[in-house]
Amino acid sequence: MAAAHVLVFPFPAQGHMNCMMHFATGLLGAGLHPPRLGDAAAALAAGSRRLHFMSVPDGLPDDHARAVGDFLEHMELLRTKGSVAYRVLLTSLVRAGDDSAGFPPVTCVVADLSIPRLSIPRLFELGELPFPAGGDLDEPVRGVPGMENFLRRRDLPSFSRGCGNPMLQKVNEDTAHSRKARALVLNTAASMEGPALAHIAPNMRDVFAIGPLHTMFPAPAAAGSLWRADDGCMAWLDVLPDRSVVYMSLGSLTVISLEQFTEFLHGLVAAGYPFLWVLRPDMSAALREAITAAGDSKARVVEWAPQLDVLRHRAVGCFLTHAGWNSTLEAAVEGVPTVCWPFFADQQMNSRFVGGVWRTGLDMKDVCDRAVVERMVREAMESGEIRASAQALARQLRRDVADDCGSSAAEFQRLVGFIKVLSLSMADTGQ
Known part of the structure; x- marks a missing residue:
């Protein structure tokens, strides 16, 4: 059989790179060759001769901030300038592999640049999209199978709001391509999203639900990270009581105004619990105010945290999060109740599932008020019902990734076999 050589291509953003690093680690364990296009995690690359890192230009200068406000520009440059360099590299890897690293030709590509949202074309057909910016956000959305009873306009991706949003049209076009x-x-488990998987499957040639990847295939904490985590916060957590701390991180892209920051801060202080707050380097102007307002003994503010370790720590009682998919999965696996304040893209939908389907936390979307922050943080910290639901989901997810009987573990093995068959067919056809 021809050697299977997988090219893993993440979208160049922190959350995407995190997920793909765990995926590449899993492929290594299965005996495949998975090089990954990117610059980070050189330490992991050095530890394995079968993992090779390469990069392609995205069309932006090295010192460009690549902020969320530039997302459409970034996407367009990747589609034009970046894709040219990518195709040149891919062509060379498919034809000859990488002789310098001893890699065989590439036989399979796993890319996350085109994310299918298979219901969006149908929502256009039904007239559910686009809806006006001033429309009723609590209007039910009826065109998504399995979600008729709980999905509202406000739960759709943020780019669905307002007619003429170019991102909405782009996603609609990408769906057909996907x-x-x-x-x-998919980095998910059948136990979490069974109805969604059942809806997707008939629209694709094959579907593999192989998550949560970070639990199945742990990678070094620093691998793929764009910022250095402040490990000192772990010692701060060590001296605090069990389930006494609110952990707050809004991810790698969320932008908040000074007014929103102030509401969060006053709400956290009023809730009365110690809190660990991640304020990225680009938000660092707010650090002193946060520490002064809360006092050193009640607050710890860091530019970046070792999130998996924090969520596993006994002192953490709830997670105030942007509801990015990685953060949602990481909290779910650890059984940590969440308060969700989504920013954009899939986060609106994720937060609705947390609050309205899994019941593992609370959905605070479209609200940034100190009284609401205080109330929801207290409820997440103190509700026995929410904690029980969170812990029940955590137990199920651990069963899903178990090697002997887990559905995600079995799906990953099926995926490995699928990739090997692709490799053999390429060898047979000379493609």
Whole structure:
């Protein structure tokens, strides 16, 4: 059989790189060759001769901030300038591999640049999209199978709001392109999103639900990280009582105004619990105010945290999060109740599932008021019902990734076999 050589191509953002690093680690364990296009995690690359890192230019200068406000520009440059360099590299890797690293030709590509949202074309057909910016956000959305009873306009991706949003049209176009793929690989578990998987499957040639990847295939904490985590916060947590701390992190892209920051701060202080707050380097102007307002004994503010370790720590009682998918999965696996304040993209939908389907936390979308922050943080910290739901989901997810009987573990093995068959067919056809 021809050697299977997988090219893993993440979108160049922190959350995407995190997920793909765990995926590449899993492929290594299965005996495949998975090089990954990117600059980070050189330490992991040095530890394995079968993991090779390469990069392609995205069309922006090295010192460009690549902020969320530039997202459409970044996407367009990746589609034009970046794709040219990518195709040149891919062509060389498919034809000859990488002789200098001893890699065989590439036989399979796993890319996350085109994310299918398979219901969006149908929502256009039904007239559910686009809806006006001033429309009723609590209007039910009826066109998504399995979600008729709980989905509202405000739960759709943020780019759905307002007619003429270019991002909405782009996602609609990308959905058609995604259906041409040989398979769709999802970092989820059947126990979390069974109805959604059942809806997706008939629209794709094959679907693999192989998550949560970070639990199945742990990678070094620093691998893929754009910022250095402040490990000192772990010692601060060590001296605090069990389930007494609110951990707050809004991820790698969320932008908050000074007014929103002030509401969060006053709400956290009023809730009365110690809190660990991640304020990225680009938010660092607020650090002194946060520490002064709360006092050193009640607050710890860091530019970046070792999130997996924090969520596993006994002192953490709840997680105030942007509801990015990585953060949502990481909290779910650890059974930590969440308060969700989504910013954009998939986060609106994720937060609705947390509050309205899994019941593992509270959905605070579209609100940034100190009284609401205080009330929801207290409820997440103190509700036995929410904690029980969170812990029940955590137990199920651990069963899902168990090697002997887990559905995600079995799906990953099926994926490995699928990739090997692709490699053999390429060798047989000379493609």
